[in-house]
């Protein structure tokens with residue numbers, strides 16, 4: 001067996017089962033390009049500062065370049081004996097350029113190396129997430145714009161409450177996702193920091209130039225404290241927390257889509273491309289993708305809880321527990337990115353059954369507030385108006401009729417303030433149009449929101 005890169009003080013090889021237990025290489029291969037990038041910056045700095053000769057630095061840089069080509073061609077093999085991505089890559093470098101490869105690890109530890117890889121990976125990932133979020137927000141705005149005048153039942157307690165613009169309902173999700181995007185932007189700031197040069201925990205006696213590696217790696221700034229740089233994972237926790245909030249939002253929207261495409265609602269129809277059938281019931285068209293996104297929110301919450309629990313009792317600085325930061329992060333990143341993509345496709349291709357949706361507010365009492373407001377605006381104290389309308393609703397429910405079916409005569413018996421214009425007031429469309437308070441569901445307000453969103457997305 002190959003000798004370990006850290007094998008000097010050991011007389012015996014590692015137990016085989018334990019070797020596999022200790023290794024992270026099986027699940028962190030995606031860090032390889034970032035590990036090479038970090039090494040290249042490090043060796044460039046080592047050469048420039050004269051810590052190693054410029055000739056040696058050049059040989060190592062060339063070797064790293066060769067490894068990069070091989071990696072892209074899929075010709076790099078990884079093995080458990082070399083434990084993690086760092087030692088796998090370094091071993092390959094030794095095989096490629098010989099003993100000079102041993103100079104790469106001068107003034108560096110795997111502790112700052114792994115932190116650097118993780119920052120580089122997460123920076124790139126957050127940028128991808130922001131791109132996908134942008135796309136989904138755009139799709140929601142397009143859909144909302146198309147449905148500004150679509151009347152839908154608005155709910156509280158899942159009971160018809162007041163009619164709203166379906167565009168307003170969609171824009172609510174746009175607003176939530178915009179705050180998610182803000183949170184990821186903030187997360188990006190905390191990830192845009194360079195841990196390289198912290199070495200094992202305490203910095204180094206070599207005259208390294210951390211500003212230079214910061215510049216070479218494109219980070220905004222170096223970490224100010226070496227212990228902090230190698231021992232915290234708050235940038236990952238922030239990502240997992242942001243991912244959880246995002247999935248919570250997506251999951252709620254999915255829950256609504258599932259309701260809306262049920263036989264009872266029929267408000268929307270999902271495209272075949274985003275639905276599945278049943279192996280036994282020939283008629284079925286199931287909203288599986290919405291259910292899956294709703295379901296996957298669970299593992300994303302779990303990844304957050306996992307890392308929070310892992311971190312809470314760790315003394316400074318590095319502990320091997322920290323190696324367990326990776327799978328959850330990768331899993332959440334993959335999960336939110338595929339969820340965003342699928343969600344986007346599902347919304348972009350679904351059709352809204354505008355007539356069915358509007359009809360849902362024709363035979364209900366969601367216009368009761370209109371009648372109460374009507375009376376209040378004529379000077380009746382709102383509480384009295386509420387009482388009168390409540391009685392009328394009760395009366396209707398006994399007879400199986402609705403407020404718009406009550407004759408003017410009966411209305412005037414209930415209150416002489418009610419006049420013939422009440423029938424217009426009771427219509428859903430009027431009710432929505434008149435709710436023009438800032439941020440309300442009035443068509444003008446929804447249109448203004450859509451316009452502001454379009455600008456924000458430019």
Ligand code: ARG
Nearest residue numbers: 024084110111114318322323
């Ligand atoms: N594979 C390790 C990790 O992911 C790299 C750092 C190892 N450092 C150490 N001192 N054992 O955390």
